[in-house]
Amino acid sequence: MAAAPRAPDNDNCHHGFDEGAADELDCLRGVLAPRLLQQAEIRARELGIGADQVLIRLGMIDEAAYLRLLSRHTGMAIDDLSECDRSDVMLRDDQITYAAASGLVPLHRDGERIMVIAPRNYSARAICRAKRSINIDFRLTSDYALRRFLLQEAAAPLIEESTRGLGLHDPAMSAAPAFAAARPWRGRFKRGAAVFAIATLPPFLFPAIWGAMLAVWFLAFTALRLATCAFLRQRHAAAPVLDDQLPNYSVIVALYREASSVAPLVLALEALDYPREKLDIILVVEPDDLQTRAAIARLGTKPHLRMLVAPAVAPQTKPKALNWALPFARGSFTAVYDAEDRPEPGQLRAALKAFRAHGREVACAQASLCIDNETHSLLSRMFTVEYAGHFDVMLPGMTAMGLPLPLGGSSNHFRTAMLRTVGAWDAYNVTEDADLGFRLARFGYRSVAFPSTTFEEAPLHLDAWLRQRSRWMKGWLQTWCVHMCHPVRLWREAGGRAFFTLNIVAGGNVVTALAYPIMLYAVIDHMVFSRSERSIDWATALHVAAFAAGCISTVALGGLGMMRRRRLRDGWILGLTPLYWICLSTAAWRAVWQFIWKPYHWEKTEHGLATRRTTDPAPRLSARRSQRQPHR
Incomplete structure (x- = not known):
């Protein structure tokens, strides 16, 4: 496999270099x-970083x-890179x-x-x-x-990496177009021909067999969902991570037309319970x-927060x-959030605990997502139950079964080096998380779910919901x-479990929605329009079984998820599952x-359209943070 180049560690020096006095403060005497x-020296010793970083x-x-x-203290010149x-x-x-990640730039000048x-x-x-001993x-x-210089003078390779990096390292892993933008009709023709061949020819030539295959696929999807209900969320014991052992943690949020969400998001x-000195928000x-840029500017200068402007090149997507932000991430771990997210204050520490508990081969830890709209529509209520079943039941169950996870688009926590190794996100895939x-x-x-x-916030209206679900x-x-595209290679690289999980989950989500009508x-033909003396054929029986199993799995998954959320009183919405599936089928087509x-x-x-619960965790943390920070 042609792996993407591995990035070095994010820090200039080793984390364990903390012996002796804080010589970096001598210039401030x-x-x-x-x-x-x-106080800065004490805080630096507690966190395991330089005292200068505490103050800055x-x-x-x-x-x-x-x-x-x-510079005055060491005799080392300052170079703003403006003449390079x-x-x-x-x-x-x-x-x-590498230069963006490490903060080191080798130059050859004059x-x-x-x-x-x-x-x-x-x-x-x-x-x-x-x-006194540096010769270079x-x-x-x-x-x-440094960031300004790289964005001005080295923008082309950074843009190429952010848009087509995965496709350049391994084209078979990317959804990037194979044909030039000047000939988009060729790609459309190929995709249209493939969809026509799969969706039209088998049903026309082998209607009974094709219908049976769809029903079996539907049954396999529901069987996996039911199987995950048998697993309780595992609580792995792991020693708490002390402040001096905490790594630098980057948090990346992609924003577009989210001016009203900026202040609540920040x-x-x-409010995350993490040392501000080790938190890197991009x-x-x-x-x-x-x-949105003006809304960020109104927040004022925040040393732990940076804004980056994505390049004006296609595709204009979240991945x-x-x-674009990943090369500038300083953290050994990176979390991704959305504009409307409100993570629990202890989430970063909980993620690190999950990484420790599950082992070094874990590259991603997925937190649960929960809808907190107070102004509910029927769609948002169903969305709430759906999320509870997926994130609180299905993903923990898949983790316990050792299956790869179809990640959610938010609250993913990665080992930064591993994320760079696999080529990061596919800029051309509109569900970059699942991919x-x-x-x-x-x-x-491996990827794991953690508690x-x-x-x-869930969409309130059908048109917004339909756009979002169609994209998914x-x-x-x-x-x-x-x-x-290369099934043999997939089996060889990922194994049988991942092969079948991809087909059951990724394929099953689409196929079941398309086949539902x-x-x-x-089912309706058999129960309403068929004569009572007419015996049921095997194909109809298979469809009835698939429909019944789908309803049972949805009710079981959603009901168990709502019970774990202690919100079972809202479970009545599951009675509308057959109607909700019509909406899902519309989105799929x-x-x-x-x-x-x-x-x-x-x-x-x-x-920002819904009324949400007011859960401001900041006051609970203010006293604790005030004790940790150095005082004048």
Whole structure:
């Protein structure tokens, strides 16, 4: 397998380098109060990072001001990289992402070799201790200057990596178009011909066999869902992670037309029970979304929060925005959230506990998603029950069974190095999360569900729900086509469990929705229009069994999920399951049409329309954080 290049560790220096005094504070003696420096050193020892990072990330001193003082103290020059261009960088295009991740840029300028470093973690301490023995010409730069330089002078390889990186490393793993944009009709013709051949010829030539295959597929899908109900959510014992052992944690959120969601989102992320000095929040916006950019600017300067503007190139999708941010992620772990998310305060620590409990081969930990709308429509109520069954029952059950997980699009927690290894997200897949779950399995990695909740907002109206669900169905279809394009290779790389899980879950989600009208017609025809003396044939019996099993599995999964959420009083909505499936089938057929004509079109889901429960975790954490942070 042609794996994507593996990125180095995110920090300039080793995490364990914490011996002795905080020499990086020497340049601040006489500038900041001695008590503040003492508190910063104590806090740095507690967290296992440099004391300079404590002061900078808490806003006690500006990074540029600290670099000026460090430069004067060490004699090391500051280089803002304004006089450099791409030809000065001693890195190939495929190595540019390493510079963004590590904060190190090797230059060759005026016949000299220069190493420019944006200090992170213990870098400043190492520089102070080695200032008299460094032979190479080291220069200091700020993180902002480094990022500006890379985005200006090395934008082309970063754009290529964010849009077609996966396709370049392994084309068979990506849903990217195989034909040039100037000839889109060829791709449409191929997709249309494939859909026509699969959906029309077998039913016409072998109607009974085709109908039986659909019913069996439906039964297999419902059987897997019922099987997951037998597993209780496992509580793995793992030692709590102490503050000095906590890694840097990046949080990436892709935003588009979410100006009203920015302030509540940042408030929720800042309420996470995680040291602010080790939290790295990246908000990615689109170039034409001026309102969201203005909303972020109104938040003011926050050392732990950065905004990146995604490039104005196709496709304009969430996975492309996530790929654009990933090279700049400083964390050893990376979490992905959506604009409307409200994660529980302890989620990052709970994710780390799950990684420790399940072993080093786990690349992703998936938290549960829960709908918290208070202004419910019938659709949003059904959405709530559906999420409870999927995230609180099915995914934990699949984890216990050792199956690959169809990841949700939010509250995914990754080992950053492993995420980079597998090629990150497919910018052309509109359900990049589900695709990534199966791709991780093909690389030998595991995904697990863990008990922590992120609260989300469900669509209230049919048109919004239909757009969102059609995109999901289209993405499932893309994912199935990509991984089943070479079934023998899939079996060899991922094994039989992953092979059948892909076909039952990814294929089953679409096929069952498409086939539902056929089975519903067979059931109604037998129960209403058939004569009483007419004996039931085997095909009709199979359709009736599939319909009944589907209803039973949906009620069992949703009811058990709502019971675990202690909201069983809302379970009455499951009585509308047959009608809800008609909506799902409509979305699936709409997705097939879009798969042919607009395969990479991302239909935006509007947020901020519903009244939600007011759960502000910040006050509970304020006292604890005030004890941890250094005081003036």
